[in-house]
Amino acid sequence: MNDTHTAVPWGPAAATGIGSLPGTDAREAARTALGSFEDPEHLPFLPELPARGPGADMLGRTAGMLAELYVQLEPSGWRISDRPGRDTRRARAWLGEDLDALEEFAQELGDGAGPRGLKVSVVGPWTLAAGIERRNGEAMLGDHGAVRDLAASLAEGVSAHLAQVRRRVPGATPVLQLDEPSLTAVLRGSVPTASGYRTHPAVDRAVVETTLRQLADVHDGPVIVHSCAPDVPVALLRRAGADGISLDASLLTEREDEAIGEAVEAGVTLFAGVVPATEGDGPALSDPAGSVGGVRSLWRRLGLSPGLLAESVVVTPTCGLAGASPAYARRVLAHCARAARSLADNPQ
Template sequence: MTDGATERTAPDGVPGGAPGRSGLPWWGPAAASGVGSMPGTDAREAARTVTGELAGPPHLPYLPELPARGPGADMLGRTAGMLAELYVQREPSGWRIADRPGRDTRRARAWLGEDLDALEEFTQGYGGALKVSAAGPWTLAATLERRNGEAMLGDPGAVRDLAASLAEGLAGHLAEVRRRVPGATLVLQFDEPLLTSVLRGTVRTASGYRTHPAVDRAVVEGALRTLIEAHDGPAVVHSCAPDVPVGLLRRAGAAGISLDAELITERDDEALGEALESGVALFAGVVPGTGADGADDGALSDPAGSVGGVRSLWRRTGLAAGLLAESVVLTPACGLAGASPAYARRALAHCVRAAAVLADDPE
C-alpha cells in the first residue's frame, strides 16, 4: 500500500468533515471502501483482498470481519469481546452477559487478535485512513441479553453501563490498532442495523409477545454523541435498514453515514441534503453484497450505472455537482460475508471503478 493521505475540507470549512475538529487527515475524493464483513475463514486472505483492492488514498481500507468462523467472529461477538469489565457467553438465544470471562469471550478476543495480525502484515508503512468497525450501542443493547434473558435495552441503567463499557473497550482496541498500524488515521464505524427498530419500539422481548418501548430520540442521540466524541477521529454510522434517522446521526456528530443506496427515497432528500451540506459524507452502498464464483453479474459490469441513484439524489437536492466525488464514498450495499471470495474481490474493485466514474463525470 502507498503512503500519504488527503485532507478533505467540508463545505462548512471544517477539515475532515468531522464537526468541531480540525486538521484530521481523511480519505480523498473519489473514494471507495467496504462495510466490514468478508467471506471465508482465512484472515490473511481477507486482509490481502481489502488492502489490495482498496490500496492507498483516496480509498478507505478496513479491518475485515469473518463471521463464517463462528460465534465470536461476527459483528456482535467481536464487539462483545471488546467490552471493558463486561463479559459475555453464547446461549441458544444469543449473546448473554456473564459473571466472568469464559471460553466465548476468550475465543472472540483470539479471533480479533488473528485479524489484527493479518491487518498488520499487509499494512506495513501505510499512512492513509483505515476504517475499524464495531456494533453500535443501540444494536448491542437490543441484542445482548441480561442474565434473565431479556435484552439490555429494557433496562436504561444497563444500557448506560453498556455504553460506558463499549467506550472504554473501543479506546483500548483503537490504541492497539494504532500500535500495529502507526501511520494510519483511524475512522471508527458504528454498525447500527437495529437503530430504527429501537426508535420505533419494534424490538421484541424474549417471549416474542411484546416489544420494548421506543427509546426517546434525545436519549439515543446523546448516547451516540458521547461515543462519537470519545473518538479523536472521524466516526461513521452504518445501517442497511430502511428509514435510517439521518438527521439524528448528523446531530450526534457522525462524520459519515453509510446506507444502502437502493433504500434511499425522495422522503430522505431533505435530511440527506442538510447532512451533506454540513460536510457529512455519504457512504453509498451501490452493489449487492452477495454473489457467486464466476457469476456474470450485471451489477458489476456497469460502473456508471451503479452510481445512477447517487446522481439522482444530487440532482433532487440541488447540491453542487463538483462536491459529489468529495462527499460520497462508494461501498457494497452491506457486508460481503455471504458472497464468494471471488465476488467480494470483484465487488470492491467495482466500487473503486465506480468512484473514478464519479470523479471523471459528476453530472
C-alpha cells in the same frame, strides 16, 4: 463525533467496504481489504470473518471488546455472564488474529506505502443493547441502567481497541464505524421482547443521540455510523455529529431527500451502498458509471453542486460481503473503486 467535522483520511472519488468478508483466512481477508484500496484516496478496512463462528460474528466480536463486562453464548444468543469464559476468550482471540494479519500485510506494503486511513467497525451501543441479553434473558435494551453500563464499557473497550490499531499500523489514521442496524427499530419501539409477544418501548431520541455522541467522543478521528436497514435516521445522526453516514442507497426514498441534503451541506460524507453485496441481487459488475447513477439522480433532486459529488460521496457495497463468494467479494470491492472514479470523471 464532533460539532466541527474532522479532517478525513480519504480523498475525492473514494471507495471502501462495509466490514465483513467471506471465508475464514484472516491473512487473505487482510490482503483483500487493504489490497483492494491501495490508492491513497480510498479507505481500506479491518475485515470481519463471521464464517469462523461464534465470537467472529458482529455482536460477539464487539462484545469481546467490552471492559469489565463479559458474555457467553446461549441458545437464544449472546448473554451477559459473571466472568470471562470460553466465548469471551474466543472472540478476543479471533480479533487478535485479525489484527496480526492486518499488521503483517501493512508491513508487506513497505515504508510509505501503507494506508493513509483505516476503517475499524464495532457494533454501536443501541444495536448491542438490542442484541445482548441480561441474565434473565431479556435484552439489555429493556433496562436503562444496563444500557448506560453497557455504553460505558463499550466506550472503554473501543478506546483500547483503537489504541491497539494505532500501534499496529502507526501510519494510518483510524476511522471508527459504528454499526447500528437495529437503531431504527430501537427508535420505533419494534425490538421484540424475549417472549416475542411484546416489544420494548421506543427510546427517546435525545437519549439515543446523547449516547451515540458520548461513545464516539472516545475517538479523536472521523466517526461513521452505518446501517443497511431501511429508514436510517439521517437527521439524528447529523445532529449527533457523525462525520459520515453509511447506508444502502437502494433503500432510499424521496422522503429522506431533505435530511440527506442538510447532512451533506453540513459537511457529512455520504457512504453510499450502491454495489450489490451478493451475486444475483443486481446488474452484473460491468458498468461502474451505471452503479452510481442513482447517486447522481439524488444529487440532481437535491440541487447540490455536481462538483461536490466525488468529494461528498464514498462508494461502498450495499452491505457486508460475508454472504458472497471470495471471488465475488474481490470483484465488488474493485468495482466500488471504479464506480467512485466515475463520479469524479463524470459528475453530471
